[in-house]
Amino acid sequence: MRTLDLALLRNFTIVARTGSISLAAAQVGRTQSALSMQMQRLGDLVGQEILHRTGSGVRLTVAGEKLRVHAEALMSRHDEIFADMGGRTLSGMVSLGCPEDYSIAFLPGLLRDFCAQHPGVELRMVCAPTLDLKPLLRRRQIDMALVSLPDAADPAVIRQESFVWVGDAPEPAILASPILPLALSAPMTLDHRAACDAMAAVDRRYRVAFASNSLAGLIAIARSGHAISVLTRTAVPPDLHIISVGLPPLPEIGIAMEFADPRPSLAAAALGEHIRATLPGL
Numbered sequence: 001m002r003t004l005d006l007a008l009l010r011n012f013t014i015v016a017r018t019g020s021i022s023l024a025a026a027q028v029g030r031t032q033s034a035l036s037m038q039m040q041r042l043g044d045l046v047g048q049e050i051l052h053r054t055g056s057g058v059r060l061t062v063a064g065e066k067l068r069v070h071a072e073a074l075m076s077r078h079d080e081i082f083a084d085m086g087g088r089t090l091s092g093m094v095s096l097g098c099p100e101d102y103s104i105a106f107l108p109g110l111l112r113d114f115c116a117q118h119p120g121v122e123l124r125m126v127c128a129p130t131l132d133l134k135p136l137l138r139r140r141q142i143d144m145a146l147v148s149l150p151d152a153a154d155p156a157v158i159r160q161e162s163f164v165w166v167g168d169a170p171e172p173a174i175l176a177s178p179i180l181p182l183a184l185s186a187p188m189t190l191d192h193r194a195a196c197d198a199m200a201a202v203d204r205r206y207r208v209a210f211a212s213n214s215l216a217g218l219i220a221i222a223r224s225g226h227a228i229s230v231l232t233r234t235a236v237p238p239d240l241h242i243i244s245v246g247l248p249p250l251p252e253i254g255i256a257m258e259f260a261d262p263r264p265s266l267a268a269a270a271l272g273e274h275i276r277a278t279l280p281g282l
Helices: 006-018 021-028 032-046 062-086 100-105 107-117 130-138 190-201 215-224 266-281
Strands: 051-054 057-060 092-098 121-127 144-149 157-167 180-184 206-211 228-232 252-259
Touching (some): 021 032, 021 057, 032 062, 057 062, 062 092, 092 130, 100 121, 100 228, 107 121, 107 266, 130 144, 130 252, 157 190, 157 266, 180 215, 206 215, 252 266
Parallel strands (some): 092 144, 180 206
Antiparallel strands (some): 157 252
């Protein structure tokens, strides 16, 4: 009788999420060749091809997508059984997505107690803008993510944050420029849109002199004095200044938690509850 190895299935879900044998191998502590052989063996067990190789990695076949749904449900149930029957701490792997500014400002405080309480849970972090995290959630390449919402009053919001103008001085000389140079994230991000809308509302001329999704890059440009940047208030480092005069007000946004699966694993659900309880007070 054919039986499915839980270790094979767990490794398969990691390959499915990363879209890469090499990345998955690094996460599970195996060589690429060993993990490739495991995936081949799993395909042989179910009697169908589950992966297609591409130039940039691997993608799931139709059969592979079907298997992933079953595998993730089985892994979740497996972890629930151990937690329920043995009184053990939570276990399993949870992949959490988070924008870079939130990761710097909040993750140390969010994860310290959770990791101490649940040492059996292995966390994998993915730092990316909300614009990039949403597709990863849809493709189930991450389990959950902290995301930014444009409506700070949305019922899903856990914490409100405000955008602020940031420069190398409280009233930097560059404010006198007839066309103000700005350093912003990618065009479709909330901070980029908020800055452009605010400037248009007061008919202030500007140009996007630097565009980067790297928080470090935006901070470096602001420090240089060559442009004004827009950050969330909690992401402003102590050597930069919030500019409160000479520029239009910026809106507030909301931070929410979203899951890839409406029925997340026990470990993912526990992390979500911990974040909801802890984030407002940080």
